Amino acid sequence: MDQAEQLRNIIKKQSPQRKLARVITVTSGKGGVGKSNISVNLAIQMSRLGKRVIILDADFGLANVEVMLGIRPRYSLADLMFRGKELKDIITKGPENIGFISGGSGIHELTNISKSQILFLTQKLYELDQLADVIIIDTGAGITDSVLEFVTASSEVLLVVTPEPTSITDAYALLKTLNRKGDFVPDSTVIKMISNRVESYEEAKQLFTKLNLVVEKFLTVKMQFLGAIPQDANVTKAVMQQKPYSTLYPNAPSSKAIFELANILCNNATPKVNTVNGIAGLFSNLIRLKFKK
Secondary structure: OOHHHHHHHHHHHOOOOOOOOEEEEEEEOOOOOOHHHHHHHHHHHHHHOOOOEEEEEEOOOOOHHHHHHOOOOOOEHHHHHHOOOOHHHHOEEOHHHOEEEEOOOOOOOHHHOOHHHHHHHHHHHHHHHHHOOEEEEEEEEOOOHHHHHHHHHOOEEEEEEOOOHHHHHHHHHHHHHHHHOOOOOHHHOEEEEEEEEEOOHHHHHHHHHHHHHHHHHHOOOOEEEEEEEEOOHHHHHHHHOOOOHHHHOOOOHHHHHHHHHHHHHHHOOOOOOOOOOHHHHHHHHHHHHHHHO
């Protein structure tokens, strides 16, 4: 029995009565489209709606979530996995009662994990499931191995796209590459598109329709339209101050729009797909993918 199989078996043995967190993976085809900003502000708005939210910053090397919040964490996921730190040590407190975890190099080191580390990681991840109602994973941008692995392992994905032609083409390239992966099962992943930096809701819908027409014609990937966030100068102002626009400018058009998206997500149940829920389930899939290489 390989290590990935061991982890899956451990997860199956957990009590079905234990509540697992809802895991939402946020990604994009290219950088600079506002993906991390959406992750942070979505977390804040979901927290305001009564959810316990933790962000996992899986954008290795760039630490965009840290920059958005103006907070530098002391420890990362790698410290939990390989350096003896406890879960409470690596969760950094953010605004509006959200927490966030820096991924560090932890994900890249999964292929070297031992049986005892698998047992330890599973136990800690189940602890994380109990500490949060929602875990938002902010991936890197583009068609990198780590991004594709996270999206393939996820059951609920938010795809951020802007009207820029490069954003549209890169989003399609991401979906096309994902579609070609033998491990990707379209029926097990719900992909919801967010149109960001649009001038109107009509433009947002047109953006989705444009991309979805090509996706439906050439790919087996299924997309849904989640909603839109308008072009808003307050977003740039907030980034410059290293504060989330939801807290700095609560009445700004962008803040109201991200609240609507959070409200839609909170009022919709976790997608019914054929995957193991919770952050432990996602990491089980992630390890399985890595060990197949």
